Amino acid sequence: MKMKILNHSIIALFVGSILLLSCGENVPPTDSETKMEKTEVAQKEEASGYTELTLTDGVYNIDASESTCIWTGKEASSKSHVGTINYHKGSIKVIDSKFHSAFSGIDMRSIQCTDMGANKAERLNGHLKSEDFFGVEKHQYATLSVESIKTKGSTSMAIGKLTIKGITEAVAFPVALSGNSNTIVVDGTLVFDRSKFDVRFRSGNWFADLGDELIYDDIELEFHVVARM
Secondary structure (H helix, E strand, O other): OHHHHHHHHHHHHHHHHHHHHHHHHOOOOOHHHHHHHHHHHHHHHHHHOOOOOOOOOEEEEEOOOOOEEEEEEEEOOOOEEEEEEEEEEEEEEEEOOEEEEEEEEEEEEEEEEOOOOHHHHHHHHHHHHOOOOOOOOOOOEEEEEEEEEEEEOOEEEEEEEEEEOOEEEEEEEEEEEEEOOOEEEEEEEEEEEHHHHOOOOOOOOOOOOOHHHOEOOEEEEEEEEEEEO
């Protein structure tokens, strides 16, 4: 009889524990627990360098006076040149508080080298504008359209199309967005292969055995874009 009572007691204790645990799973978190969870999420986002950016719906126009684009080209001889190029116009569209798309026109006639003396820079600028490079008389503008921004972890990648000399190629490049109620700032670096856009001068993809005369095909564009409602 004592054994049966003991067995019943053990079973009752076991069932009670199961019920207690089950009930505990359905108990909503307290305010302090919720705040703690939100704080932990914020700390993780801050550590990763990424926080969700909520924007005001509308069209933001690029402010060409505050936006910059710096190009860098390198040679096999270890020489390199740095310069600037100006925005013609552009805009960023926001729908449902999120980035939707962007478009920018770049004035190829404004291209210039900034790391040389005036006389040498003038000669190089003229060469860059010639048919050997960007043929600006026929192709005054280059365009960049961004169709989406994909974020994974702490990295955001812009996906879009770059058009130079009438030739369009798909591109993907890292960007960082910041902003407030009426301003969006985009920073990033785009590297493109000039040989794909018929920019042939001393290109290894167009000419062989150039040696130290080779100019690398990859051109880096470091940009800072300010757009406002």
